[in-house]
Amino acid sequence: MSHRELDDMLGRKWRKPHFVTNPVLRWSLIVGFIAYLIAAFMTIEVDWGRVYEGLDRGWQFILAFTRPDFISRAGDIWGGLLESIVMTVAASVVGILISIPIGLGAARNIAPLPVYMICRGIVAISRALQEIIVAILLVAIFGFGPLAGFLTLSFATIGFLSKLLAEDIESMDKVQAEAIRASGAKWMQWINYGVQPQVMPRLIGLSIYRVDINFRESAILGLVGAGGIGATLNTAFDRYEYDTAAAILILIIGIVMMLEYLSGVIRARVQ
Amino acid sequence: MPVLEKDGAQVWRRHTLREKLVRWFGWLLGLLVFAICWQIISESTTWFFVWDAPRIANDIWTRATPPRWEYITQLGRPIWDTLNIATLGTVIALFLAVPVAFLAARNTTPSALFIRPVALLIIVSTRSINSLIWALLLIAIIGPGVFAGVIAIAIRSIGFCAKLLYEAIEEIDHAQVEAITATGASRWQVMAYGIVPQILPAFAGIAVFRWDINIRESTVLGLVGAGGIGLQLSSSLNVLAWPQVSLILLVILAAVVISEWVSAKVRGAII
Numbered sequence: 001m002s003h004r005e006l007d008d009m010l011g012r013k014w015r016k017p018h019f020v021t022n023p024v025l026r027w028s029l030i031v032g033f034i035a036y037l038i039a040a041f042m043t044i045e046v047d048w049g050r051v052y053e054g055l056d057r058g059w060q061f062i063l064a065f066t067r068p069d070f071i072s073r074a075g076d077i078w079g080g081l082l083e084s085i086v087m088t089v090a091a092s093v094v095g096i097l098i099s100i101p102i103g104l105g106a107a108r109n110i111a112p113l114p115v116y117m118i119c120r121g122i123v124a125i126s127r128a129l130q131e132i133i134v135a136i137l138l139v140a141i142f143g144f145g146p147l148a149g150f151l152t153l154s155f156a157t158i159g160f161l162s163k164l165l166a167e168d169i170e171s172m173d174k175v176q177a178e179a180i181r182a183s184g185a186k187w188m189q190w191i192n193y194g195v196q197p198q199v200m201p202r203l204i205g206l207s208i209y210r211v212d213i214n215f216r217e218s219a220i221l222g223l224v225g226a227g228g229i230g231a232t233l234n235t236a237f238d239r240y241e242y243d244t245a246a247a248i249l250i251l252i253i254g255i256v257m258m259l260e261y262l263s264g265v266i267r268a269r270v271q
Numbered sequence: 272m273p274v275l276e277k278d279g280a281q282v283w284r285r286h287t288l289r290e291k292l293v294r295w296f297g298w299l300l301g302l303l304v305f306a307i308c309w310q311i312i313s314e315s316t317t318w319f320f321v322w323d324a325p326r327i328a329n330d331i332w333t334r335a336t337p338p339r340w341e342y343i344t345q346l347g348r349p350i351w352d353t354l355n356i357a358t359l360g361t362v363i364a365l366f367l368a369v370p371v372a373f374l375a376a377r378n379t380t381p382s383a384l385f386i387r388p389v390a391l392l393i394i395v396s397t398r399s400i401n402s403l404i405w406a407l408l409l410i411a412i413i414g415p416g417v418f419a420g421v422i423a424i425a426i427r428s429i430g431f432c433a434k435l436l437y438e439a440i441e442e443i444d445h446a447q448v449e450a451i452t453a454t455g456a457s458r459w460q461v462m463a464y465g466i467v468p469q470i471l472p473a474f475a476g477i478a479v480f481r482w483d484i485n486i487r488e489s490t491v492l493g494l495v496g497a498g499g500i501g502l503q504l505s506s507s508l509n510v511l512a513w514p515q516v517s518l519i520l521l522v523i524l525a526a527v528v529i530s531e532w533v534s535a536k537v538r539g540a541i542i
Contacts, residue, residue: 016464019471037362040355046418054413061412082311090308093301128527132403132491133520136508141328143320146312220401223495227315233404237411245408249400256399 061242068250069243073236077248080229084218087149087228091218092211094150095157100203102158103165104191110169119162126159131217135226146227153214153221160213164206165199172198201270208263215259219252331513338521339514346503346522352417353499353526356492357485360424365478368429372436379440379466390433398430402488406497417498424485424492431484432477439473440466476538483534490523500526 007013020026070077105111105119131152138148172195180194222230229248236245273287286294320327373379375390406423413419443466451465493501500519507515 016468019475036358040359043351044355044359044417044421047414047416050414051418058412061408083315086308086311090305090312093305093308128524130487130491130527132494133523136494137331140331141324143317145315145317147316147321150312216399216401220403223403223407230404234407237407240411249404253396253399257395260395 057240061246064242064246065250067243068247069241070247073232073241073244076232076235077229077244077251080222080232080248081251083146084215084222084228084230087146087153087218087221088211088215091150091153091157092207092214095154095210095214096161096207098154099158099161099165103162103169106162106166107169109172109174110191110195119166123159123163123166126155127163131156132220132224135221136224139225144225144227149218149221149226149228152226153217156217157210157214161203161206161210165203168199168202169195204270205263205267208259208266212256212259212263216252216256334513335517337514338518339512340518342515342518343522346500346519349493349500349503350522350526352420353486353489353501356417356420356424356489356497356499357482357530359421360489361428361478361482361485363421363425364428364432364481365474367425368432368436369474371429371433372440373462375433376437376440378443378445379462390437394430394433394437396430397426397428398434400427402427402492403495406492407495410496415496415498420489420492420497420499423497424489427488428481428485432481435477436470436474439470439477443469472541475541479534479537479541483530486530487527490526 018026020029102119102122105115106123108116111119134155135148135152138151142148142151176198177190177194181190185193218228218230219233220230222228222232223234225231229252233245233248236242236248273284273290274281275284276282371390371393374381374386375394377383377387380387380390402423405426406419409419409423413422447469448461448465451461456464489499489501491501491504493499493503494505496502500523504516504519504523507519
C-alpha cells in the first residue's frame with residue numbers, strides 16, 4: 001500500500017478536511033476577516049517614535065521586578081492592601097448571603113414565575129454592568145472610600161453567584177427533594193434537607209472562586225476612588241516609581257496565586 | 272448516627288455534639304472577622320454622605336435622563352476603536368497563547384522540569400493582573416492611545432487563552448496521536464495531523480469567548496486613557512455631562528449584550 005493508491009481510490013489528492021466545511025462560508029469568513037484587519041490597521045494611529053522612546057522605560061520597569069521596593073512606601077502599600085482585603089472579605093460575605101435567596105428565586109423549579117422573573121432581572125442587571133462602571137456611579141453617590149468598593153463587589157458577587165447557584169439547583173436530582181417533601185416537610189425543611197445538600201459542594205467551590213475574583217477586582221477599584229490598593233498603584237505609576245509598582249504587582253500576583261491554590265485544595269476536599 | 276436521649280426516647284440529630292461545637296466556633300470566628308472588616312470600612316467612610324445618598328442618587332437620575340441622543344453621532348469612531356482594541360487584542364493574544372499552551376501542556380511540553388514552570392508562570396502572572404492595570408502600565412511606557420489598549424488586552428488575554436487551551440491539549444485522545452506517530456510522521460506532522468484537529472473546536476470556542484470578554488473590558492479601558500469609548504465616558508464624567516454619560520452607558524450595555532449574543536451563537540454552531 002503506497003500513498004498513491006489512496007489518491008487513486010479518491011480520484012484526487014488527499015487533503016486535510018477543512019474546519020469550516022461549507023466553502024462559501026469559509027471564503028467569506030476569510031475575506032471578511034482580512035478586510036476587517038486591513039481597515040483596523042489603517043485606522044489605528046501608532047506614534048512609533050513615542051513607542052521607541054518608551055522601550056527604555058519598559059526595560060526599566062522589567063528591571064524593577066528584580067529589585068522591588070517594599071520599604072519606602074510601606075505605609076501606603078500595607079494600608080491599600082489591608083483595605084483591599086477588608087473590602088474583599090466583607091463584600092464576599094454580604095454578596096454570598098444575599099445571592100443565596102436570589103439564587104433560590106432564580107431557579108425555575110423552586111420559585112413561582114413572578115419571583116423568578118424579578119430574580120432573573122436582578123441577575124441580568126448585575127452581570128451586564130461591569131464592576132468599574134458600577135464603582136464610578138457608587139462613588140458619585142456614596143463618596144470616596146472603601147464603602148463604594150464594598151457595595152460594588154457585593155453587587156457583582158450577587159449576579160455571578162446567583163446565576164450559577166440557580167443553574168445548579170435547576171439541574172439537581174428531583175427525586176431526593178421529592179422524598180423529603182413526601183415526608184411532610186415544610187418549605188424551609190424541604191430546602192434544608194432536600195436541596196441544600198445537593199448544591200452545597202458546588203456553592204462552596206464557587207464562593208471561594210468568587211473571593212478570588214473579588215480580590216483581583218478590588219485591586220482596580222482604587223483607580224476610580226473606591227478604595228483599595230489600586231489608588232496606591234496608580235500613584236506609583238504616575239510618579240514613575242516603578243520599583244514600588246513592581247512590589248505592589250508582586251504582592252497582588254502572590255496573593256492571587258495563594259488564593260487559587262487554597263481554592264483548589266478546598267474544592268478538592270468538598271467535592 | 273448522632274442521636275440525642277430525650278425523655279428516654281432517641282431522637283435523630285444531623286450533627287454530633289462535637290460537630291456542632293466546631294461549627295458554632297467556625298461561625299463565631301467568621302462573624303468576628305466580618306465585624307472587624309466592617310469596622311475598618313465604617314471608619315474610613317463619611318457617613319454624612321451616605322445618609323445623603325438617596326437625594327444625590329435622585330439628583331443624578333434627574334440630570335441623566337433623558338440621555339442626549341444626538342451625541343451618538345460623535346460615538347461612531349470610539350465604538351470602532353473599542354471593537355479594534357478587543358479584536359486585535361484577541362488576535363495577538365491567540366498568536367502568543369498557542370506556543371505557551373503547547374509548552375505548558377503535560378503531554379506536549381519539551382521539558383516538564385524547566386520549560387513548563389516558566390509557561391505556567393507566564394499564564395498566572397498575565398491572568399492575575401487586570402487589563403486596566405496593564406493599560407495603566409503601558410500608557411506610562413508607550414503613551415496613551417488605542418495601541419496601548421490593544422497591547423493591554425493582548426497581554427491580559429494570553430494567560431486566559433493559554434490556560435483553557437492547555438487544558439484542552441491535555442484532554443486529547445491519545446490513540447489518534449499514536450496512530451499518526453505509527454505512520455512514521457515527524458514531530459511537526461504529529462502536531463498538525465494528530466493534535467491540532469482535536470483542539471481546533473476548543474480553540475475556536477476559546478477565541479470567541481475571550482473576544483466577548485474583551486469587548487466588555489475594552490469599553491472601560493479609556494478611563495485610564497487607553498482609547499475607545501471609555502475615553503468619552505471619562506471626559507463626560509469630568510465635565511459632569513450626565514445626559515452624555517447615560518447615553519454612553521446605554522451604548523456600552525448594548526455592545527455587551529450584542530457581543531454576548533454573537534459569542535453564544537458562534538459557540539453553539541461550533542459545539
